[in-house]
Amino acid sequence: MSDRIEKFVEAMHIQPHERILEIGCGHGVAASLICEKLATGHYVGIDRSPKMVAAATKRNAAFVSAGLATFVVATLESYDPGQARFDKVLAMRVRLFHDRPEEAGRLAERWLAPGGKLFVQYDEPGGG
Ligand SMILES: C[S@@+](CC[C@H](N)C(=O)[O-])C[C@H]1O[C@@H](n2cnc3c(N)ncnc32)[C@H](O)[C@@H]1O
Known part of the structure; x- marks a missing residue:
């Protein structure tokens, strides 16, 4: 587990009801830490790389099945969340x-x- 990601997520003070959007979710490491803190809330992770979205979905399969997480292939520039809005975007x-x-x-x-x-x-990455 990455100390960098762990500290970042801790600093976000995620609440159980919050709607969270992550841009560039990568392998879904932050997603796992965030979803552990959610109850009625929801996490959406987007990434422009289908490979990363597949990896993040696999890593977080239990959260996806439970309806807590969704992963989408999309870019920051083009993502369309419809009517959805988020309490925290990272x-x-x-x-x-x-x-x-x-x-x-x-x-x-x-x-x-x-x-x-x-x-x-x-x-x-690697540069401190
Ligand atoms: C260096 S990785 C970081 C992954 C993870 N957030 C982390 O901190 O370990 C950057 C990720 O952002 C994605 N990405 C870069 N630019 C993006 C954009 N404009 N829209 C969506 N995803 C993007 C890449 O595909 C990659 O998975």
Whole structure:
């Protein structure tokens, strides 16, 4: 388990009822930690890579079966959540937040419910 991801998720103070969206969910490591904290809430993980979505779905199969988690192949730029809005949106190591932070932030904030919060972390993998 990644200490980096664990600390990030802890800092989000996830509540059992919250609706959470992760952009660039990768292998679904944060997803597992988040879903453990949910009861009536829901987690959606998107990633532009079908391979990553397949890996995240497999890793979190129990949460998906329980209706707590959904994984979708989609990009930050093109994701369409319909009417759904989220209490917390997170993105870790998704490059657009480093290269064009204002644009990435604006795209992600479209999906926040009123009073919702965006959580972003970017560092170069292996670079500290
Ligand atoms: C470096 S990995 C980080 C994975 C995980 N969030 C973590 O912190 O370990 C970046 C992930 O974001 C995805 N990604 C990058 N840009 C994206 C975008 N614009 N929209 C959706 N997914 C994106 C990649 O496919 C990859 O799975």
